Amino acid sequence: MIDYPGILAAVGDLHTNSFSGLAPPIIYSTKGNPIQQNPFQVWLWDKWLRYWDYMGEIKTRTKLPLVLVLNGDSVDKNKYAHDELMSLSDTVIQAMAIDAVQPAVDVADIVYVVRGTPAHTGQGSWYEDALGKAIGAVSPNPAAFGEYKQHSWWHLYLELGGVTFDIHHRPESSSMRPWTRGAGAMRIAKIVMDEYIQSGDRPPDIALRNHFHHWEDSGTNQPTRAFMLPAWQGATDFTHYIGMGSKIHPVGGVYFTCRDGKYSPWEQVVYSPKRRKAEKALG
């Protein structure tokens, strides 16, 4: 069996349809009203285009196919905060989600869509399944008949170039404080290893998670290496509510060049928004 080499590029938490999330330059309401990006979304879209231009350069340089993984919460119809949504129309949201991921899909050779949080992406994460269907994402049940075929995954156990990946949206653990940074990824690595050992399977080389909107890397401390990826969304009202509004949230993703069972080179690609200048109370 040949292990075809390739690049796996993973991003997640795009939260398209949130005023803090990734949005194409212009969308239209069902009545034809144009809705444009706010200043943060302009910045975010510019970085998104740069990110995929960079991935395109890597693909051209290495002459390897690129596997895209959209690791959950690609779409957002947050059931708790409707006032933070660009549209409430399912039609508009779906069109917007398709537009937002185009720069990534244009570069990709194969696309996998992973399901995220039902509170953001609908029951059964149906928004993400619809997105997967629209862009031709790989189905977890390809033998299913026609409309019964799904196009998104709750859990993606994937192999590329002899490297195995365990991918799902929500992490088993996290570490939210600066002095525990990385500890969550360490716990995930150990949990994933244990799960595979318990079932008599070889633990995966890499575990990828999203959801908490920050970067974590377990490093080489365990045979399985776990990563938590940053989001493509800025601070929401909820972020401020839980006391994290002053934190700067870099956006980005990660790619791995997979060949002969090794993942090298790999790179974390992030962009950090600048902190707003202090408001001068006088003058």
Added chain:
Amino acid sequence: MLEYEDELLAALEEAKTVEVDGLRDEQHTITAPEARKALNISREKTTALLDDLCKSGKLRRDMVERVSGWGHLKRVAGYRLVSE
């Protein structure tokens, strides 16, 4: 006639149907990155040109099919030539 319109329409006319393992690229369609590559102009100019051609009714924005390097059929946003 818009700047680069001729070149873009020529690229669309020439676009051939590609078949790989029973999967096919669609004829007379072009994506924004393909147009940018064919015309060798900036992303902004390409977007403006494609938008203008849609407004004039010569192109229609639609999902189009592309066969990737691995013989996988993906669906991307593209532009379809509107027949006279």
